[in-house]
Amino acid sequence: MAVQGISHVAVGVSDMDRALQFYRDIIGLRVTKDHEEKAFGGGDPDAYHRRAVYLRQNDGPDAFFIVLDQQLQPEPHGKPPRIMQLGTHHFSFWVDNLVEIFEHAVEDGFRVIIGPTEADTDLYGEDAGQTILTAIVKDQDGNPVQLDQRL
Numbered sequence: 001m002a003v004q005g006i007s008h009v010a011v012g013v014s015d016m017d018r019a020l021q022f023y024r025d026i027i028g029l030r031v032t033k034d035h036e037e038k039a040f041g042g043g044d045p046d047a048y049h050r051r052a053v054y055l056r057q058n059d060g061p062d063a064f065f066i067v068l069d070q071q072l073q074p075e076p077h078g079k080p081p082r083i084m085q086l087g088t089h090h091f092s093f094w095v096d097n098l099v100e101i102f103e104h105a106v107e108d109g110f111r112v113i114i115g116p117t118e119a120d121t122d123l124y125g126e127d128a129g130q131t132i133l134t135a136i137v138k139d140q141d142g143n144p145v146q147l148d149q150r151l
Contacts, residue, residue: 009091010067011143012078016051018140019068026104027093027145029055029066036072049073057093080142083113090136092146101147102135111138118151 013019023029033054053068081089095101102116113136122128131151139145 005062006064008065008067010069011139012069012071012141013139014070014141016053016068016070019070020053021108022105022110022139022145023055023066023068026101026108026110027147028095028101029057032056032065080138081144083136083144090144090146092134092148095147095149098133098135098147098149102137105137110140111142112136113138113144124148 011019011023020031024031031053033052035052036049037052038049049072051070051072054065055068056063056065081087083089099116106112114134116133116135119132119134120128121130121132124132133149133151134146136144136146
C-alpha cells in the first residue's frame with residue numbers, strides 16, 4: 001500500500017486566540033471544528049484535556065488539515081523547533097498571494113526568518129528552471145512556517 005498524501009500536522013500552541021490570528025486570519029485556513037477534548041483514546045480524562053481547533057484549506061475525505069492544540073491542564077512547556085534542527089522543524093503552505101500574507105504577518109508582529117526570496121524549483125526536488133517565491137515566518141509560539149508560491 002502506498003502513501004496517498006499528508007493527513008494533518010498538529011501544532012501545540014500556548015494561546016489559541018493568538019494562534020488563530022495567524023493560521024486563520026493571516027494564512028487563510030478555515031476553522032471546521034473547535035472544541036475541548038478529554039481522555040483521548042479512552043484514557044484518564046484528568047490526564048488529557050485540550051482545546052483542539054481543526055483548520056482546512058478545502059474539503060473532502062482526504063483533504064489535508066492542521067490541528068492547533070492548546071493543553072488545558074498544567075503541563076511543562078517545551079521550546080519551539082528551530083529551522084534546520086533534527087526532527088520536524090517546519091512545515092510549508094502553498095499560497096497564491098505570498099507577499100500579501102507575509103506583509104500581513106509582519107504588520108501583526110510575527111517574526112521573520114527569511115523574507116520573500118526567489119528560489120529555483122530544483123530546491124524543491126523538481127527539474128530546474130521554474131521559480132518559486134518563498135518566505136519563512138515564526139508563528140505566535142516561534143514555530144517556523146514556510147510560505148511558497150509558484151511564479
